[in-house]
Amino acid sequence: MIQMSYAGKNQKARILFILVCMTAAAAIIPISFKFHIILAQDSAHENQTAGKDEGQSAMTIESLEKYVAVVAGIAEIAIVFLLWKTVKDFAELAKVSKLQTEIRFRPWIGPSGNIRHVRDDTESNKKQYAIAIRNFGEVPSTAVTAISIHSDTLPSRELLKSPNINKFDLGPLLPNMEKNYWIFLDSTLMQKAEQGTSDIYVVIYFSYKFPGGKSGYGMTSQYDKKSGIFIHRDMWLD
DSSP, X not given: OHHHHHHHHHXXXXXXXXXXXXXXXXXXXXXXXXXHHHHHHHHHHHHHHTTOOHHHHHHHHHHHHHHHHHHHHHHHHHHHHHHHHHHHHHHHHHHHHHHHHHHHSSOOEXXXXXXXXXXXXXXXXXXXXXXXXXXXXXXXXXXXXXXXXEESSOOOGGGGGSTTOEEEEEEEEOTTOXXXXXXXXXXXXXXHHHHTSSOOEEEEEEEXXXXXXXXXXXXXXXXXXXXXXXXXXXXXXX
């Protein structure tokens, strides 16, 4: 982000320098041309006074005026090109500034680790797992809601619309703050997954709000019996 801001300042300085150069050129070129014409006219007047041919003086002035017109035309074309280039640079700078604002000044919430086992609840015959989420952005989120559901087959994202989902309000999340979301899975299902007789997938989705709008992070994890941990299989951003 610091590099993007530094590049933006350099871009503005370069564009300002081009504008100053164009303004100076637009002011100096006509004055220079007029000065040459005045000198030519004075020279012609002196030649006439000295008794030289008037036709030759007129031809000299006419040639100089043509030369001045050609040079002025070239200068105008160069200034128009520089103006077009400056407008184009301003447009690119505006795009970069907008992108920087959209990316930097908003929260970015996602997991800071894998799903981990916490404890076994013998009374409810469930295993408790947890996943830590963090706000990696520079702006706080006003409200974070976690949704999860599990399945023994590879689920689609549409499963999050099921009425059997588990939903919990995690509240606001400040920059660099972490919170844990708990997941409870049936011990019998986990035992089958550990034995390799069945699979178990967990789909988790975090939706969060901020002054600029609403966003979300989703992930699908599968229990791996060899490593004894959940491995990410899919993730997406909204």
